[in-house]
Amino acid sequence: MLQRFLYLLKTYLLTMLIFIIAKVVFMLYNTTQVFTGHDIFAVLYNGLSLDFSTSLYIIIVPFLVCTVSIWLGGIKTLRVILRAYYLLIAIVMTLAFVADTSLYEFWLFKLDSTCLQYLETPTEAMASVSMGYIVIRLIVIVIVSIIVWWAYTHPRWRITLSSHRITESVVALLCIPVIIIGIRGGLGESTTNIGQVYFSQNQFLNHSAVNPVFNFIDSFDKADADYSFMNDEECTKLMSDLYNTQSIDCDTLLNTQNPNIIIILLEGCGGVFTEIGGRTDITPNLNKLTKEGIYFTKCYGNSWRTDRGTVCALSGYPSFPTMSVMKIPSKSRSLPNIASTLQKERGYKTSYLYGGDINFTNMRSYLISGGFENLTWMKDYSADEQKTAQWGVRDDITFKTLYQMATNAEQPFLIGYSTLSSHVPWDVPIHHFDDEVINSFYYLDQCIGNFINNFRKSKAWKNTLIVMLPDHGIPHNGIDESSSLMNHIPMIWVGGAVKEPRQIDKVCNQTDLPATLLGQLGISHDEFSFSRDVLSSTYTRPFATHTFDDGFSMVDSTSFVCYDFVSNKVIAEEGRKNEQLLTLGKAILQAASKDFNNR
Numbered sequence: 095m096l097q098r099f100l101y102l103l104k105t106y107l108l109t110m111l112i113f114i115i116a117k118v119v120f121m122l123y124n125t126t127q128v129f130t131g132h133d134i135f136a137v138l139y140n141g142l143s144l145d146f147s148t149s150l151y152i153i154i155v156p157f158l159v160c161t162v163s164i165w166l167g168g169i170k171t172l173r174v175i176l177r178a179y180y181l182l183i184a185i186v187m188t189l190a191f192v193a194d195t196s197l198y199e200f201w202l203f204k205l206d207s208t209c210l211q212y213l214e215t216p217t218e219a220m221a222s223v224s225m226g227y228i229v230i231r232l233i234v235i236v237i238v239s240i241i242v243w244w245a246y247t248h249p250r251w252r253i254t255l256s257s258h259r260i261t262e263s264v265v266a267l268l269c270i271p272v273i274i275i276g277i278r279g280g281l282g283e284s285t286t287n288i289g290q291v292y293f294s295q296n297q298f299l300n301h302s303a304v305n306p307v308f309n310f311i312d313s314f315d316k317a318d319a320d321y322s323f324m325n326d327e328e329c330t331k332l333m334s335d336l337y338n339t340q341s342i343d344c345d346t347l348l349n350t351q352n353p354n355i356i357i358i359l360l361e362g363c364g365g366v367f368t369e370i371g372g373r374t375d376i377t378p379n380l381n382k383l384t385k386e387g388i389y390f391t392k393c394y395g396n397s398w399r400t401d402r403g404t405v406c407a408l409s410g411y412p413s414f415p416t417m418s419v420m421k422i423p424s425k426s427r428s429l430p431n432i433a434s435t436l437q438k439e440r441g442y443k444t445s446y447l448y449g450g451d452i453n454f455t456n457m458r459s460y461l462i463s464g465g466f467e468n469l470t471w472m473k474d475y476s477a478d479e480q481k482t483a484q485w486g487v488r489d490d491i492t493f494k495t496l497y498q499m500a501t502n503a504e505q506p507f508l509i510g511y512s513t514l515s516s517h518v519p520w521d522v523p524i525h526h527f528d529d530e531v532i533n534s535f536y537y538l539d540q541c542i543g544n545f546i547n548n549f550r551k552s553k554a555w556k557n558t559l560i561v562m563l564p565d566h567g568i569p570h571n572g573i574d575e576s577s578s579l580m581n582h583i584p585m586i587w588v589g590g591a592v593k594e595p596r597q598i599d600k601v602c603n604q605t606d607l608p609a610t611l612l613g614q615l616g617i618s619h620d621e622f623s624f625s626r627d628v629l630s631s632t633y634t635r636p637f638a639t640h641t642f643d644d645g646f647s648m649v650d651s652t653s654f655v656c657y658d659f660v661s662n663k664v665i666a667e668e669g670r671k672n673e674q675l676l677t678l679g680k681a682i683l684q685a686a687s688k689d690f691n692n693r
Contacts, residue, residue, distance in 0.1 A: 097253060098160040098262070105156050108245055109149040113305060114138055116191045120302055123195050127298040140293045141303035143279065147286040148308045150276045155179050157273065160253065161266040167255030180246035181239075187307060188239045192231055194306035202297075205306045206313035206424050282451060288312065288423050289456030295467055297427070300459065313424065321414075321687040323680040332681040338632040339620045341613035345629040346593065347388050351615045352440060352506055353591035354558040356496070357432070357607075359407060359512045360538060361400065364567025365582040367535040371573075376527075376536050379543030380562070380584060385595060387588030390628070392601045394638035394649060395566045395581045400512070401455035402641075403565030403604065408432050408464060408510065410608035410625025412686040415641045415659065419690070420460045427463035428693040430621040432608050434465030436508050439617050443503060445470065446510040447496055449487030466510060470495060488522065489515040489538060493545045501552045512565065513538060531570055546588065556590035561611065563604060575647065576666035578654040581640045601636040601651055602628045624686065637675070639682050646683060648675040655679070 121127075121134060156179075159172050166172065194205035256262050279286035291303040323329075365371050369381045370391075383389075396406040397413035401420040405411050409429040411419060419426050436442035445468040452458045452471035461469060472486040482488040496511050503509065515522050515538060520530040522537035542562070549555055563585040573580050583604065602610075609625035612618070619625060626633055637650040645665070647656040653669025655676050664676065 098163070101251075101253065102153055102156060102160060105246065106149050106153050109152050110145055112187065112242060112245075113141075113145040113148065113307075116187075116195075116306070117141060117302055119191070120195045120198070120306075124198055124298070126199065129296075129299060129302075133296075133299055136293065137299055137302040141291045141305065144286065144288070144291050144303075144305040144308050147277050147279060148305050150273055152183060154273070157266075157269070161263070163253045164256040164259050164262045164266065168251055168253035172253075173251050176251060177247055181243050184239045184242035184246065185235075188235050188242060190306045190310055192235050192238070194310075196231055198301070202301075203424050203427070204301050204304050204309045206310055284451040284454040287421070287453060287456050289459035290453035292459040292462050295462065297463065300462065313422075320691075321680075321683045323684055329681045329684050332678060333685050336635055336637075336678075336682070337624055337626055338630075338634075339609065339623060339625075340632050341609070341619070341627040341630045343631040344613050344627065346614070347587070347596060347629065348559065348591050348614050349593045350557060350591055352557075353589070353615075354500070354503070354506050354554060355436070355442075355508045355611075356500060356558060356560045356589075357407070357508070357510050358496075358542075358560065358562045359400075359404060359510070359565040360542075360562060361513045361516045361565060362568040363516060363535055363538060363564040363583070364395070364570075364580060365584055366567065366570055366573050366579055367532065368584050370582050370584060371579060376532055377539040379539045379546070380586065383542075383546065383562075383586050383588050384584065384597075387586050387592050388596045388598065390585040390587075390598045390600075390602060392599055392638075392651075393563065393583050393585040393606075394578070394601070394603055394640060395564060395583045396604045396638075396640055398566050398568075398575075398581075398640075398642045400565045401457065404457070404512065405429065405460065406604045407563065407565065407607050410605045410619075410622040412605060412624050412639070412682065413641045414683075414687065414690070415644050415646060418455060421456050423456055423459045423463070425690060425693050426456070426460045429464070430608070430619075431464030432611065433461075433508055433510065435608075435612060435617065435619070435621075436506075436615075437465045437467075440506060440615075443467065443505075443507045444510075445499060445503070445507070446512075447492060447499065448472075448512045448514070449475070449483070449489070449492040450485045450512075450514045461510075470499070482523075483515055484519050484521050485514045485517060487514075489513045489541045490523070490544070493541045497545060497548055497552075500549060500558065501554050503554075505554075505557070513541070515541075531568075558589045559587060559591040560589045561607065562586045562588070563607065575642045575645065576656055578647070578649050578668070581638075581647070598628065600628050600633065601638050601649065602626070603638045623689070637678065639679055641683070646679050648679040650675065 117137060159176055163172055288304055292300040294300055368377045374381055395403060397403050401418045402413040405419050406413055409431050411429050433444040437444055444466045446461050446466040447470045450472055452469055472480050475487045479487050479491055499509055516534040520534040522534045524537050526536045527533040564583045567580045567583055569580060605624055606626045606628050608622045609619045609627040610629055613627035613630055640647045644660050645658045653671040653675055655664055655672040656666040657676060658665045
């Protein structure tokens with residue numbers, strides 16, 4: 095047993111060492127990027143989790159061979175299998191390392207499946223480099239592959255027949271879940287993903303920490319969006335006047351163009367739980383704030399998940415039915431973001447607060463790439479606080495953190511904040527309603543009320559704009575995707591920066607927040623190509639679009655239509671303009687997917 099364990103441990107540690115060396119070479123080769131010796135250590139340390147997981151993938155075959163050898167011993171067939179496997183692994187790993195290291199200076203992103211597109215036109219792909227450049231890299235690939243293969247196969251396989259076959263077989267079986275858990279990254283909600291190794295505002299350091307083999311394999315699971323319903327000319331014609339990115343003759347709602355800004359994404363708090371759905375008892379504080387601030391009465395969420403809704407709200411980018419943009423760093427890093435825009439145009443200090451695992455769904459990489467300088471999350475709290483809710487630190491605790499951040503931050507500042515307690519399993523510390531779902535939203539509302547009441551007394555209140563809107567709605571008591579009410583969400587702007595209470599009754603989307611907010615600040619939002627300034631005279635086609643798993647819906651001031659891709663039919667509709675809305679929704683999805691694939 096010890097013999098086999100030491101062999102697998104040697105293979106695992108060797109793989110880790112190879113990944114570490116590859117990272118150092120990657121950084122030293124790309125010397126045009128600025129970094130220090132401390133940065134190299136930080137890259138290696140933060141990248142370990144992906145290296146651990148990828149190394150476990152690689153020892154699966156050696157583990158299976160060792161398990162078989164318990165009964166067969168180190169026969170020649172098993173030795174041949176291992177030597178062939180190590181040769182394959184050596185070539186694949188070396189190709190990944192050399193390609194990743196060489197291409198980064200041109201692409202400035204990590205090796206992923208998009209590189210395969212260039213194999214269709216190899217002449218064009220090689221046009222920017224010399225033949226000598228290619229030959230040198232081919233020689234390096236051959237030499238490094240041989241070295242890696244030699245390292246894996248020496249010392250030679252010397253495994254003998256086991257004298258305790260049953261015992262060792264049982265131990266081997268018990269090791270399987272350990273390997274699976276290690277590959278997955280633990281037993282928590284978050285599985286191993288690229289975003290968990292992001293740690294710096296310097297994207298080169300983040301990219302250096304990413305394991306290129308893991309990144310390449312992982313990218314195949316997140317293919318391009320592909321929605322085509324009509325020819326490009328027809329789609330372009332339909333889209334021509336939908337997303338005007340200019341702010342002209344804006345209705346001014348703020349008393350300053352340089353306010354502190356807090357954006358709070360309220361987990362799952364759709365209008366069904368507010369006065370929109372006829373409930374005045376669940377969210378009394380939110381309902382009160384609609385009278386004190388700016389209330390967008392006909393705002394609709396773009397998606398049904400937090401990762402998607404966050405991108406919609408902060409980047410003004412559409413959602414897709416079966417794909418999360420946040421989970422694809424190679425795409426999400428190309429998106430505009432309210433944070434990076436304010437940082438660049440006005441020098442805002444940017445932070446993000448989330449009481450859960452910020453590595454979940456690649457949230458960390460999206461936020462850092464989007465310009466959020468400082469991240470506060472579950473691991474910044476005590477062990478006891480981390481256990482106050484299933485998803486992490488409950489909302490009353492993080493709202494207190496938000497208060498501290500807002501009252502002590504260097505101005506002007508932008509703070510993004512995602513709540514989390516109003517989510518399955520609805521574990522909140524109060525019991526006001528018997529319905530646990532409704533009870534959790536009542537708790538969220540109490541947290542909001544306490545925060546607003548306390549913050550109103552601070553000096554920071556006078557020059558602060560607080561934007562509150564849900565990340566998405568949820569189905570409840572028969573309200574689902576077939577009803578426009580599920581995705582009808584409250585968007586409320588409050589704070590001392592608000593000139594006077596107002597009610598905006600135009601149909602709009604969650605994605606319209608960036609353009610509308612930046613328009614109020616007098617900042618150009620041309621790069622937010624799918625976001626509209628609702629307060630501009632250019633906003634002449636009010637509608638809202640929404641996607642869900644294998645479907646989408648559209649709504650305007652008179653009609654609603656919901657379409658299902660699985661059955662290829664309309665599953666719900668209201669009003670008279672359904673066919674027009676349906677065609678418009680398809681055009682938007684087609685245009686969005688084309689934009690996504692071109693990023």
